[in-house]
Amino acid sequence: MTLDETIRTDIEGRIRSGEWRPGYRIPFExxxxxxxxxxxxxxxxxxxxxxxxxxxxxxxxxxxxxAHPQVHSAMLAIPDIENIIVGRGEVYRFATANRHxxxxxxxVAEEQLLREDGDLLAIDGTHFADMLPFAFxxxxxxxSTVPEASTAVFDATAxxxxxxxxxxxxxxxxRIRAIAxxxxxxxxxxxxxASPCLQVERWTWRSGDAVTFVRQSxxxxxxxxxxxxxxxAE
Amino acid sequence: MTLDETIRTDIEGRIRSGEWRPGYRIPFExxxxxxxxxxxxxxxxxxxxxxxxxxxxxxxxxxxxxAHPQVHSAMLAIPDIENIIVGRGEVYRFATANRHxxxxxxxVAEEQLLREDGDLLAIDGTHFADMLPFAFxxxxxxxSTVPEASTAVFDATAxxxxxxxxxxxxxxxxRIRAIAxxxxxxxxxxxxxASPCLQVERWTWRSGDAVTFVRQSxxxxxxxxxxxxxxxAE
DNA sequence: CAGTGGTCTAGACCACGAA
DNA sequence: TCGTGGTCTAGACCACTGG
Numbered sequence: 345m346t347l348d349e350t351i352r353t354d355i356e357g358r359i360r361s362g363e364w365r366p367g368y369r370i371p372f373e374x375x376x377x378x379x380x381x382x383x384x385x386x387x388x389x390x391x392x393x394x395x396x397x398x399x400x401x402x403x404x405x406x407x408x409x410x411a412h413p414q415v416h417s418a419m420l421a422i423p424d425i426e427n428i429i430v431g432r433g434e435v436y437r438f439a440t441a442n443r444h445x446x447x448x449x450x451x452v453a454e455e456q457l458l459r460e461d462g463d464l465l466a467i468d469g470t471h472f473a474d475m476l477p478f479a480f481x482x483x484x485x486x487x488s489t490v491p492e493a494s495t496a497v498f499d500a501t502a503x504x505x506x507x508x509x510x511x512x513x514x515x516x517x518x519r520i521r522a523i524a525x526x527x528x529x530x531x532x533x534x535x536x537x538a539s540p541c542l543q544v545e546r547w548t549w550r551s552g553d554a555v556t557f558v559r560q561s562x563x564x565x566x567x568x569x570x571x572x573x574x575x576x577a578e
Numbered sequence: 579m580t581l582d583e584t585i586r587t588d589i590e591g592r593i594r595s596g597e598w599r600p601g602y603r604i605p606f607e608x609x610x611x612x613x614x615x616x617x618x619x620x621x622x623x624x625x626x627x628x629x630x631x632x633x634x635x636x637x638x639x640x641x642x643x644x645a646h647p648q649v650h651s652a653m654l655a656i657p658d659i660e661n662i663i664v665g666r667g668e669v670y671r672f673a674t675a676n677r678h679x680x681x682x683x684x685x686v687a688e689e690q691l692l693r694e695d696g697d698l699l700a701i702d703g704t705h706f707a708d709m710l711p712f713a714f715x716x717x718x719x720x721x722s723t724v725p726e727a728s729t730a731v732f733d734a735t736a737x738x739x740x741x742x743x744x745x746x747x748x749x750x751x752x753r754i755r756a757i758a759x760x761x762x763x764x765x766x767x768x769x770x771x772a773s774p775c776l777q778v779e780r781w782t783w784r785s786g787d788a789v790t791f792v793r794q795s796x797x798x799x800x801x802x803x804x805x806x807x808x809x810x811a812e
Numbered sequence: 813c814a815g816t817g818g819t820c821t822a823g824a825c826c827a828c829g830a831a
Numbered sequence: 832t833c834g835t836g837g838t839c840t841a842g843a844c845c846a847c848t849g850g
Contacts, residue, residue, distance in 0.1 A: 522798035540774035564756035
């Protein structure tokens with residue numbers, strides 16, 4: 345372990361153990377320099393990392409203080425569905441149910457968010473894990489940003505995996521909520537109408553240009569989002 | 579803007595614009611040093627930040643390369659419910675429905691995760707926003723870790739807010755899924771039985787000691803988790 | 813084996829802000 | 832005012848690893 349990591353984990357340990365409570369003023373940089381016998385840059389690197397982790401706050405002239413955790417900030421991994429299924433050791437398949445080109449519908453808020461005037465490629469389909477429906481997906485792709493998509497064949501590879509390889513996204517917005525399965529979703533997932541489903545919506549941009557919008561519905565009992573987190577102030 | 583931030587955003591801009599595609603080898607440190615006329619430590623700081631952001635990968639001898647985005651890593655803020663409601667400008671209230679002390683039940687996986695032999699304080703209650711049920715919460719608090727909780731009064735302040743102030747958590751695990759409202763949940767939230775609900779479960783520890791477990795159920799149409807993200811490889 | 817990145821040092825100047 | 836953190840420099844040594 346490097347020296348700055350040692351300093352960082354030493355201080356982190358004292359904070360996480362409760363020895364240094366929120367509000368406590370940790371030693372000044374020059375004090376840590378003399379106690380560790382190292383350069384100030386090394387101490388500074390460790391403390392800067394603790395700021396990024398939300399564990400401390402620093403004020404000129406006043407010193408560095410253990411932060412007051414306020415908000416639970418959670419790092420949620422939302423991987424590609426194909427990766428989830430293959431990672432479980434199951435057989436993955438995507439089946440396209442519907443595919444056509446159209447314009448954005450004016451009264452649909454989800455599509456307005458993309459602020460896109462050009463043609464959209466709309467694709468509905470189902471992700472299967474070991475022949476069992478895993479998720480139903482409704483997607484639109486902005487052909488003005490991704491013209492190659494109009495000729496791509498989404499057979500073995502789902503549109504999401506294809507897009508990820510062809511034009512990696514740079515900005516995205518997610519919305520997660522619980523819905524009652526509509527007749528379309530229920531039929532695709534082979535579950536009763538109105539069953540609870542976890543719905544993940546994702547808008548994706550590449551340097552400001554809209555790339556795609558997707559709404560994925562998972563049977564409520566077949567998929568959980570799980571995340572392990574550490575304290576992160578504000 | 580500082581010099582290292584300038585370098586960082588310059589490079590980030592070229593990556594996000596697509597000028598430097600995944601796999602592209604960005605200039606060596608010594609090349610950036612001469613083009614920006616600065617010290618290597620400054621260039622190194624900028625590039626290290628880009629690694630942390632998942633935008634580049636670095637290999638000794640080979641150089642630094644634009645990363646291939648693979649996983650959607652999403653920073654999801656899960657704030658205290660009271661903060662959500664007050665932040666919306668609505669009136670917050672917590673009503674305790676049930677409160678008693680007991681031991682962990684052997685056949686309940688959620689409680690086993692806490693690995694706790696001592697007494698547990700079990701509290702059920704409802705969060706209200708402007709007199710409307712906003713979330714139903716079932717919580718257990720480990721009295722061996724938080725003995726003060728046994729005498730605390732959760733009237734105006736919910737147990738969650740109280741805990742956050744008294745023993746900030748350091749580790750947590752979340753599970754998010756969709757469920758059908760059970761009769762108990764449905765009655766507390768004043769919604770029909772079997773309505774879809776977003777359920778957030780959270781286990782909380784403080785330096786290895788179990789603090790609390792809570793299961794919060796939100797009416798599916800009344801609460802969304804929303805997050806804005808940027809590309810983050812692996 | 814040569815060049816890259818990873819880390820560290822011993823200085824320096826400056827801006828901020830608490831006293 | 833003046834001590835703190837924020838940033839930067841011009842070196843240095845070393846570990847890793849690709850050619």
